Amino acid sequence: MSHWPSAKAKRVLAALFTIGWEIKRQSGSHRTLSRDGWPDFVFAFHDSEEIGPRMLARISKHTGLSPDDL
Numbered sequence: 001m002s003h004w005p006s007a008k009a010k011r012v013l014a015a016l017f018t019i020g021w022e023i024k025r026q027s028g029s030h031r032t033l034s035r036d037g038w039p040d041f042v043f044a045f046h047d048s049e050e051i052g053p054r055m056l057a058r059i060s061k062h063t064g065l066s067p068d069d070l
Contacts, residue, residue: 003067004053004060009045012059015069016043038064 016033021041024034030044041062045051051059059065 004056005067005070006050006052007056007070008047009043009049009051010047011070012045012051012056012065013043013047015065016063019064019069021063033063035063038062 013031019035021033021035024032024040026032029046030042033041033043035041039062041059043059056065056067
């Protein structure tokens with residue numbers, strides 16, 4: 001069973017900002033995020049969209065996000 005809860009995209013994006021990610025560029029709902037020491041990550045969710053546990057686990061592999069950050 002996953003340790004990740006479901007969360008709104010707006011909340012996940014805010015958590016990414018708190019751990020050091022910044023918007024590099026944006027085109028509509030597609031935001032390219034950057035952070036020193038990590039490859040760029042494209043966050044392509046609308047703010048009100050619900051992100052499930054499996055997708056949050058995938059995002060965490062690319063960004064270093066943890067369930068405690070939410």
